[in-house]
Amino acid sequence: MNKVIITVVGKDTVGIIAKVCTYLSDSGVNVLDISQTIVSGYFNMMMIVDMSAANKSFAEVSEQLDALGDQIGVSVKCQKEEIFLKMHRI
């Protein structure tokens, strides 16, 4: 497993999840979990994905999701899971 956390933050609009998931599907990235919430009026979505079968490198996916986020008008961030595990798990 090569778990990566993708977060999408911004103004809610139609098709955010669809567009991100289409991109992930085309890139061979498997979605393991999705959750979302509203924080201070902003749409926050978190996806846990597995990139072990991805047909692109982490850097490419990260860059392309960032560009996709710009198109939709939201911020999309890709982070390896370890930073959250380290900080929140003993």
Add this chain to the structure above:
Amino acid sequence: MINIGEVIETNQMVERENLDVRTITLGISLLDCADADCGRLNEKIYNKITSLAKDLVKTGEAIENNYCIPIVNKRISVTPIAVVGGSACRSPEDFVTVAKTMDQAAKEVGVNFIGGYSALVSKGMTAADENLIRSIPQALKVTDVGCISAYLGSTKTGINMDAVRLMGEIIKETAEATKENDSLGCAKLVVFCNAPDDNPFMAGAFHGVTEAEAVINVGVSGPGVVKTALEKVRGESFEVLCETIKKTAFKVTRVGQLVAQEASKRLNVPFGIIDLSLAPTPAVGDSVADILCEIGLEHAGAPGTTAALALLNDQVKKGGIMASSYVGGLSGAFIPVSEDQGMINAVTDGALSLEKLEAMTCVCSVGLDMIAVPGTTKATTISGIIADEMAIGMINQKTTAVRLIPVVGKGIGETVEFGGLLGYAPIMPVNPFGCDAFVNRRGRIPAPVHSFKN
């Protein structure tokens, strides 16, 4: 599995509360570069630094991108140059050539700072040590990213007062040599008591002679994160306050641990220590003074400041120790003036004096840091301030340091601008009474009684 609340918390720390990895510092041993010929010495030093550190910046950037955590600086520390250059450098001018080489090598690999142009003289000075110290003003004049330190005393050795006296003069000369830039050279020059061998922070970083060939040391920082956490427990008991600081320090240190392990793995260099320091920057919300205010003070410097800082420093260490097995000796809260907007405000409003800062250094992680004083301050007065600070370190078995900037041409009430992470500072008044006869005595202050532990 990680939940969305945890992800949001981490990302808010980075985006809104200035959580960052302050530095990945690659320590490099230059002991094998020693040579009797100055030209060959310089060549070996250049080649070693540029080959070992060639991927440091690139690796740091890759880690930043993988975790979306800013790594503000990439730095290099090397073996104290007075040791490495002892046989080749016969004069201060010879040592300046090494300073230039280090500066060029650092620029070649793209790091922000290089430290280790240092002399370890806590008990006595060799001829090489003295030559290096005398070269400091010129070295700081002709280099851009080089940082310099001198180790003047320790609990085990006492205080080398001859070196303290000399450093007072050298600090004045450095201020004069770099007066076109508001005496900026002094901002890259620090003196220490009980200096750690594995400090990742500048200006005091050097790669101790007991260290391995190369080592990765990481400094993390997050005053804003602690401040935000404390905002949620206003009015609560000391127990709740301490718990909150500890938990936050734990989380911040774990990020440093991750970055250190990754950097170590990718560069194939062993991991040394993590220094969890609340190291402020001039950015709003990245202030240690603001934490002290959040703990309950009207201003940093008010009565209660030393106690609040002692508490903060101790809890930061306790949280950090739980988070990593290799926590560095400087972990705690730094209290530089020019690099902390809250401290600057406290000085401007008359809440914070040099004497109160000295008291605070008894319980903070280092010492008197980034304090601008009038350019007319006498060399012996600067030596007196250094001696006081070294004594605090020696007696309390802690690291202390002094980084004073006597700004040529400026007086009390004026402001000096250093730029970048170094910030700006109001010129602070210094006690006008002299200590010449004390400083001009020869020799050293003996080690204190509690150093006899064998």
